[in-house]
Amino acid sequence: MQFSPRDDQAFHGLFTFKNSDHAIQRFPFPFPEDEYRYSVNIEPHTLPGKPGSITEHMLDIDEHYLSEIAERERVLAKDPRRCLVMPHMQPAAWDFLEFVMTHYARDYPEAFSFERDGDDCVWRNHLLGLEQAFCMGDDASLPLPPLDYIGRQMQGDIALLDQRDGDLFMDAGMITCPADWSLAFDAGMSFKQWHGPVPLAHEMGVFDRALKYLCAIQVGGPVRRLNWTMTIHPRMDSSPETYAEWGSDRTTITPENAGRDVHLRVELQTLVRMPLSHALFFGIRTYLISLEDLCTNPVWQTRLLKVLKTLPAELIDYKGLTRYLPSVLEWLEVREASVATNTEA
Numbered sequence: 143m144q145f146s147p148r149d150d151q152a153f154h155g156l157f158t159f160k161n162s163d164h165a166i167q168r169f170p171f172p173f174p175e176d177e178y179r180y181s182v183n184i185e186p187h188t189l190p191g192k193p194g195s196i197t198e199h200m201l202d203i204d205e206h207y208l209s210e211i212a213e214r215e216r217v218l219a220k221d222p223r224r225c226l227v228m229p230h231m232q233p234a235a236w237d238f239l240e241f242v243m244t245h246y247a248r249d250y251p252e253a254f255s256f257e258r259d260g261d262d263c264v265w266r267n268h269l270l271g272l273e274q275a276f277c278m279g280d281d282a283s284l285p286l287p288p289l290d291y292i293g294r295q296m297q298g299d300i301a302l303l304d305q306r307d308g309d310l311f312m313d314a315g316m317i318t319c320p321a322d323w324s325l326a327f328d329a330g331m332s333f334k335q336w337h338g339p340v341p342l343a344h345e346m347g348v349f350d351r352a353l354k355y356l357c358a359i360q361v362g363g364p365v366r367r368l369n370w371t372m373t374i375h376p377r378m379d380s381s382p383e384t385y386a387e388w389g390s391d392r393t394t395i396t397p398e399n400a401g402r403d404v405h406l407r408v409e410l411q412t413l414v415r416m417p418l419s420h421a422l423f424f425g426i427r428t429y430l431i432s433l434e435d436l437c438t439n440p441v442w443q444t445r446l447l448k449v450l451k452t453l454p455a456e457l458i459d460y461k462g463l464t465r466y467l468p469s470v471l472e473w474l475e476v477r478e479a480s481v482a483t484n485t486e487a
């Protein structure tokens with residue numbers, strides 16, 4: 143595993159983010175078929191996955207770890223409300239801290255270590271140069287509350303859901319790179335409430351079935367799913383709170399710049415039952431790729447074009463693609479045509 147230098151890659155301003163060939167190869171291309179429709183696409187998070195793949199470990203870390211940690215610090219400094227823990231979620235936050243430390247140390251021993259003797263613990267994050275002795279469950283023994291402390295060292299967004307009355311509630315989390323939703327807005331909402339804006343899926347029964355499935359997740363039985371959308375520039379923080387910074391980017395896309403500026407944004411979502419609090423951890427690891435990089439794989443290029451050409455109008459609208467999808471389609475069609483010409487020649 144190679145980790146980028148801390149401030150090497152920016153997800154704002156000059157957008158210096160770039161994927162290596164390795165990152166492109168392991169990118170989670172989300173389309174198993176030529177058409178995309180909403181479904182209950184949940185599967186067991188069977189571990190270990192293929193070596194080097196994004197599902198090799200419980201929590202994936204990649205070459206963007208340090209850059210994403212720096213981006214998270216930047217967002218939290220401007221808006222501390224991106225981290226929220228309701229008082230009844232304190233035990234879940236500790237549960238979660240132990241879960242992350244255990245898995246990071248086990249799966250990336252060159253980068254992290256975690257020793258525990260009763261409640262006395264020592265955590266080392268070699269990538270960030272941190273060493274912390276603390277007492278498990280004692281807030282005063284850490285420099286920050288537990289979710290805030292470990293969230294700032296974790297790649298990917300975090301929601302911690304309380305389960306009660308056969309429903310899930312968004313009662314804690316750290317969300318600094320959302321695809322156009324807000325933790326502060328959704329805080330305290332139930333599963334169907336926070337999914338309220340999603341078109342078509344409610345009528346299809348997707349959320350009824352998904353909720354039943356999630357409430358039955360047991361300790362030791364994690365599951366996962368992929369979700370996707372598109373973003374202009376490699377911008378991690380596309381939240382409603384910062385809409386003024388990115389909303390107008392959607393008007394800048396042309397058939398000439400679409401390959402460079404439009405990015406496919408894929409979320410590896412993992413759901414894990416926390417052992418002591420029984421809270422459900424919902425992890426969102428976001429992977430970004432420019433269409434140019436994505437289309438270095440001709441199979442992905444052909445499939446993406448087919449998916450986008452047959453995407454229902456409601457999904458185009460909900461995902462915010464309406465303004466620039468025609469430019470993306472034109473850019474993809476030109477590339478497809480040149481592949482066909484080269485093959486014939």
Ligand code: HEM
Nearest residue numbers: 180181182183301323336337339340343348352370371424
């Ligand atoms: C979208 C959270 C699980 C399906 C969303 C949104 C949020 C969210 C905040 C954005 C809604 C908005 O527009 O404001 C969560 C959390 C989950 C969870 C915290 C864990 C309990 C699931 C599951 C499914 C699902 C298991 C399976 C079907 C969807 C779909 C969308 C969505 C289809 C629309 C995404 C798009 O088209 O870009 N989710 N979700 N979610 N969620 Fe979930």
